[in-house]
Amino acid sequence: MLPGRRGGPALDVPSLVARARTWDPRAVGRLISMVENAGPELREVAAALAPHTGRAQVIGLTGPPGVGKSTTTTALVRSLRARDRRVGVLAVDPSSPFSGGALLGDRVRMQAHSGDRDVYIRSMATRGRLGGLAPATPQALRVLDAAGCDIVLVETVGGGQSELEIASLADTTLVLMAPGMGDGIQAAKAGILEVADIFVVNKADREGADQTVGDLRAMLSLGGRHAEPGAWRPPIIKTVASQEGDSGIDEVLDRLDEHRAWLASSGEGHRRRTDHVRREIEAIAIAGLRERLGNVHWSATLSSLAASVVAGETNPYRAADDLLGAL
Numbered sequence: 001m002l003p004g005r006r007g008g009p010a011l012d013v014p015s016l017v018a019r020a021r022t023w024d025p026r027a028v029g030r031l032i033s034m035v036e037n038a039g040p041e042l043r044e045v046a047a048a049l050a051p052h053t054g055r056a057q058v059i060g061l062t063g064p065p066g067v068g069k070s071t072t073t074t075a076l077v078r079s080l081r082a083r084d085r086r087v088g089v090l091a092v093d094p095s096s097p098f099s100g101g102a103l104l105g106d107r108v109r110m111q112a113h114s115g116d117r118d119v120y121i122r123s124m125a126t127r128g129r130l131g132g133l134a135p136a137t138p139q140a141l142r143v144l145d146a147a148g149c150d151i152v153l154v155e156t157v158g159g160g161q162s163e164l165e166i167a168s169l170a171d172t173t174l175v176l177m178a179p180g181m182g183d184g185i186q187a188a189k190a191g192i193l194e195v196a197d198i199f200v201v202n203k204a205d206r207e208g209a210d211q212t213v214g215d216l217r218a219m220l221s222l223g224g225r226h227a228e229p230g231a232w233r234p235p236i237i238k239t240v241a242s243q244e245g246d247s248g249i250d251e252v253l254d255r256l257d258e259h260r261a262w263l264a265s266s267g268e269g270h271r272r273r274t275d276h277v278r279r280e281i282e283a284i285a286i287a288g289l290r291e292r293l294g295n296v297h298w299s300a301t302l303s304s305l306a307a308s309v310v311a312g313e314t315n316p317y318r319a320a321d322d323l324l325g326a327l
């Protein structure tokens with residue numbers, strides 16, 4: 001049993017999952033905290049969620065700092081609510097809280113979304129990692145999935161590893177650009193072009209949006225995975241996320257629906273998910289190995305093997321085999 005927070009009733013993991021499945025935001029929040037803290041309940045939570053997952057569509061948003069990811073997320077939530085979809089938002093960059101529009105906030109305020117009970121918003125701590133996603137992100141997604149989200153939007157700051165990481169957990173990856181970032185496109189590693197399923201040229205109210213669209217088109221025409229037969233051709237959509245009404249956001253949603261249908265009909269959706277989980281299992285296993293590597297017994301064994309190699313009694317490969325054998 002877990003002690004109830006703020007004097008609430010004590011709840012065990014199965015009860016929390018049952019409550020989360022009725023879309024109780026406090027239960028959802030507690031479960032996400034549990035996976036985020038990687039506490040003793042982590043495995044039990046993962047096991048309890050497993051039968052209830054696989055339904056939500058996971059959308060990753062990435063792009064250079066300030067391009068309008070949070071504003072676009074806000075606008076997407078608004079349109080999704082208008083289409084009566086239940087939405088979860090994970091913002092994986094606590095240094096950049098939501099500032100635009102109605103989605104304000106810190107970890108507490110985010111849960112309210114001006115009283116709209118069908119939106120759940122949460123920021124994830126990156127635990128001191130530079131960029132990149134919080135390791136608990138896949139589990140947090142499962143909590144939201146099990147809780148009945150139709151769609152989960154994951155915002156992460158672009159640059160470095162994170163656009164590759166976002167593509168390794170999203171069904172569909174949106175890459176945002178803005179006018180005047182042409183150099184940024186050039187500078188971006190081929191990675192950003194490879195991971196994009198949909199390009200959004202935001203801030204289309206500014207000069208140079210057509211130029212940016214043209215630059216992207218030119219770059220896409222150079223080949224890559226999108227050029228293969230039967231491949232998905234990433235559309236390029238101009239948006240003004242900061243504006244209500246005719247902002248291009250509804251077109252983004254239409255394309256998201258199309259991409260979802262393509263993922264299903266081509267088999268790519270299943271292939272992607274399997275690939276993502278493969279990596280996740282591998283990461284968990286490697287973290288487990290690291291943990292064992294860190295224990296005293298291990299380092300004593302390592303020291304004595306190192307001494308044997310130095311003394312010419314054995315070689316490093318043989319020593320490494322012995323070390324792994326000792327696990």
Ligand SMILES: Nc1nc2c(ncn2[C@@H]2O[C@H](COP(=O)(O)OP(=O)(O)OP(=O)(O)O)[C@@H](O)[C@H]2O)c(=O)[nH]1
Pocket residue numbers: 064065066067068069070071072096099100157158202203204205206239240241242243
């Ligand atoms: N003119 C214009 N400004 C926009 C548009 N979309 C967003 N902005 C503004 O651009 C600024 C940055 O927007 P954010 O949504 O915070 O950008 P972000 O990509 O989330 O930023 P980081 O999370 O810090 O990387 C804000 O001042 C927004 O109001 C747009 O379509 N047109």
Ligand SMILES: [Mg+2]
Pocket residue numbers: 069070071096097098155
């Ligand atoms: Mg942001």
